[in-house]
Amino acid sequence: MQDQICYDNYKNSADWLQSRTKHRPKVAIICGSGLGHLANALESQDAFPYSDIPGFPHCTAPGHAGRLVFGVLRGKSCVCMQGRFHMFEGHSLYKVTFPVRVFKLLGVETLIVTNAAGSLASSYKTGDIMIIRDHINIPGLGGFNPLNGPNDERFGPRFPVMGAAYDKDLRRLAWDLGKKLAISDHVQEGVYCMVGGPNFETIAEARLLQRLGVDAVGMSTVPEVLIASHCGMKVFGLSLITNKVAMDYEDQQVVTQEEVLAVSRKKSHTLQTIIMELVAHLGSSTA
Ligand SMILES: O=P(O)(O)O[C@H]1O[C@H](CO)[C@@H](O)[C@H]1O
Numbered sequence: 001m002q003d004q005i006c007y008d009n010y011k012n013s014a015d016w017l018q019s020r021t022k023h024r025p026k027v028a029i030i031c032g033s034g035l036g037h038l039a040n041a042l043e044s045q046d047a048f049p050y051s052d053i054p055g056f057p058h059c060t061a062p063g064h065a066g067r068l069v070f071g072v073l074r075g076k077s078c079v080c081m082q083g084r085f086h087m088f089e090g091h092s093l094y095k096v097t098f099p100v101r102v103f104k105l106l107g108v109e110t111l112i113v114t115n116a117a118g119s120l121a122s123s124y125k126t127g128d129i130m131i132i133r134d135h136i137n138i139p140g141l142g143g144f145n146p147l148n149g150p151n152d153e154r155f156g157p158r159f160p161v162m163g164a165a166y167d168k169d170l171r172r173l174a175w176d177l178g179k180k181l182a183i184s185d186h187v188q189e190g191v192y193c194m195v196g197g198p199n200f201e202t203i204a205e206a207r208l209l210q211r212l213g214v215d216a217v218g219m220s221t222v223p224e225v226l227i228a229s230h231c232g233m234k235v236f237g238l239s240l241i242t243n244k245v246a247m248d249y250e251d252q253q254v255v256t257q258e259e260v261l262a263v264s265r266k267k268s269h270t271l272q273t274i275i276m277e278l279v280a281h282l283g284s285s286t287a
């Protein structure tokens with residue numbers, strides 16, 4: 001097993017950040033591939049390259065800038081990861097999820113995760129936004145889990161319940177915001193599946209995932225959600241559907257990283273609008 005990270009390392013990072021910013025965020029946002037533009041909407045920014053922050057890994061995936069940005073979004077103090085870490089980059093799942101426990105020590109109560117994903121649900125269109133209702137953790141089913149190893153009770157219990165990881169009230173609020181913003185035709189709710197990557201799915205894998213009830217597939221998000229839920233954070237997740245996953249050997253559509261990034265950059269505006277509205281409503285009686 002790769003080396004676990006001890007409490008003092010998370011604390012060291014949190015203390016380093018707290019001594020350099022006056023922001024005390026209750027909300028953290030993780031930006032998926034090509035979705036980092038959201039961080040630019042934060043006011044009164046304090047930004048730190050990941051390479052400067054003790055304990056943070058390096059960001060190598062395309063479309064992930066590698067900056068932690070503190071600031072104010074719709075009146076709420078937030079911290080935003082402009083780029084995330086993936087297992088396929090060679091990071092251990094402890095490193096992939098390192099920032100989430102740092103956020104916990106900074107006082108964050110709500111984690112918003114976003115990603116670019118391919119759709120398996122036939123009704124979904126490219127550019128749709130999927131509210132994540134639940135997930136399937138393919139690496140986790142095979143024993144790769146960031147909660148493996150000795151459990152630190154200061155973060156959470158040995159055997160966390162995961163049946164309601166994605167907060168019901170926030171999902172309902174996002175639906176209502178979709179209606180209010182007149183974009184409900186482009187909003188879906190479904191099941192996200194994490195695969196290890198970095199290759200995209202074979203046709204047989206795509207068919208298998210569809211039979212398993214997967215609506216959208218990607219290579220991230222689930223480890224961060226496990227760690228956030230374990231330490232008692234509220235979690236809300238959105239997938240931007242950047243492509244339809246090929247399901248047929250005759251299918252001429254071949255997904256590429258360039259296409260994923262181009263679609264997410266082009267369509268990120270809707271996702272950002274929902275997140276900004278959601279953040280504005282956090283702390284009200286419905287959220
Ligand atoms: O999940 P995010 O970080 O958005 O990235 C998604 O986009 C990449 C594939 O193009 C994969 O890393 C996939 O997981």
Ligand SMILES: Nc1nc2[nH]cnc2c(=O)[nH]1
Binds near residue numbers: 199243
């Ligand atoms: N695994 C996987 N990840 C993605 N990220 C964006 N699109 C896809 C996809 O089709 N498959």
